[in-house]
Amino acid sequence: MSDRVCIRGCKQRGVHYAACEEQAKVQAASERGDVYVSQCTGCAEKAARDHALICDGCFYRLRTLVRDADDLMGRLRSLADPMKATPTDKAPGGRAQLVEAPAPLDADLADAMDDIAHTLHDWDRHVDPQPLEQALPDLVNDAESVRVLGAGFLDRHDLVDGIRDFWSVQDAVDKWGVERRTKGESAWSPDEFSEEVLGGVPEWGDPLLNREEAEQFAGTARTLQRWRKKGLIEPTGSIYVAGVHTTLYRLSDLSRVRDEMKKRIGRPKTASVVNDGKKTDW
Template sequence: MGRLRSLADPMKATPTDKAPGGRSASVEPPAPVDADLADAMNDIGHTLRDWDRHTDYQLEKSLPDLVNNAEHVRVLAIGFLDRHPLIDGIREFWSVQDAVDKWGVERRTDAFVYPDDDTEEVELQPVREWFDRLLTIQQAAHRAKVSQRQVQRWVEREILPIAAKHRGPRGSVLKYVYSSAVDTAAKEMQRNQQNSRFGTAAEVTT
């Protein structure tokens, strides 16, 4: 669902957008979300909510009990695993598998190089977020063990590039940065601090 929501650009429109009202006649309605995307979000949302309600109701039962019930498995397969082909250009229902086939599980970006845990070799992965998470400014400050203002200064000085922006429900803009970029900026700051200390010590000695 996160993948589908990311495709419905929050800076333009979401499936729940309403036509703008108010006194200003110059405001144009938002661009519509792709019909397939809206249908998929609706169908998969219903599937997840129905399954959550069912499993909450059956808390006394274990997962093996649920999956050994033919009706439960049938409904689970329809919503999660079955592929529903287009008929006359129309898909009667979107399963999770249908959405995965069309849009994938994660946004694909440039290949990200990361060290393999077992060998000294490196591998390439097309899905960067799996190994290089996007962080908010607050999360970046926590990761680098500095203040949020320090992270904001990195951004202002272009030491830390902004990877993505998202407009919140109240109009505030959230900025995201890659974890690897935060680590690089923090190391650069530490290096500069060490050089500054060594330089001051050398001046005092001289």
């Protein structure tokens, strides 16, 4: 893991630098027997992923939004023209027969569809023939790509005089949600992206790996399961992205267990040897 921090300015909740003035006030109040509520929720910056300029949180949210983008566009189109989403009572031309003209398209919906369509089109051309999701690991290690991806997918653009100057995928998800093709799968919401830290604060150079990465490090999924069953390793944390629970493991813990397993390979079993009439165990 590199010693770089997330260039999007992400902070670690509840983790502070030693020079944090708010924490100094908390400490001083505690020594006086008083209670001071810190105004700083965390000022220590999040470490960037390996070979990336953004943290794990930004990467997982970006990847989720990229995956949801097509479903989101389908959702917006159905809102713009509900008749296209109605499977019954169709006229030969593909639209239901209407006596009245359809209602005018909502301005926000039209702007969102236009902005997001341009975002997806531009990125598809940029990474062609590779799908955008597969190109993300390389893109997130380039500062300009991170900036443009952030604007198109991650950023929340505030309203100015009731108008949003640009709609990102996240803006549209916040307002209209995602209509998924997979039934029963919940749409992403800001509250669903949460992190539960079970261990201490990670040291620099000691990243958290998701379950798939941990299985690759261990060798196989069964190997990782066997380590957990034997109590050799425990998850360090967990993260929820789009309602999907992902277990996290510390790299140092995985390395320690793997090294211990390697030492046991080829080790002779305990045996007894009789030497000059004396029994010796080795």
